[in-house]
Amino acid sequence: MAHAKAHIGETPWRTQIVAGGHAITADEPAALGGQGSGPAPYDLLLASLGACTAITLKMYAARKGWPLQALDVELHLTGSPEERRIERKLFVTGLDDEQKARLADIAERTPVTLTLKQGLAIDTRLA
Structure with missing residues (x-):
């Protein structure tokens, strides 16, 4: 882990x-x-989500044999502390519109995406 x-x-x-x-x-x-x-810490959080998104979508396209040439993931953290949200934009090169739409759908279920959406318990203790 x-x-x-x-x-x-x-x-x-x-x-x-x-x-x-x-x-x-x-x-x-x-x-x-x-x-x-x-x-900064929130930049690292976005970097983690961006890396997971890019890797997962590249793996998916490779398994499908799709001619993905490049994928860029742009992320922005927006909103007040009570209403934070992440805006994610995918820039896909080499695929048709149907394949791009499928990648956008898959992006909603990458491991880090699901963790962030579902929340995660954090247990803190002194060593």
Whole structure:
């Protein structure tokens, strides 16, 4: 199963993350007191959804033998804290309109999409 660790030291708000064996730096922009040395937490959330969407749709097209040349996923987090939503736009190259529509349908059921839509319990404890 997925695993990640995050460490923050004295540098505000720079956070070192190791996820899936890969090092990532997260930070807040200067306007929020950070140095902008990495994506902010919500940017990382969108990146996860974008990666899952792109990978899942590429796999689906490959299984179908479709001539998918390129797929770009654009994501925006919008709304107030009480009414947040993610707007996702797919840019598909190499497929006909019916195939594109099928990919848009599949995008609604990628693993990260379903997790975000259904919510996820988080259990927190001190080590």
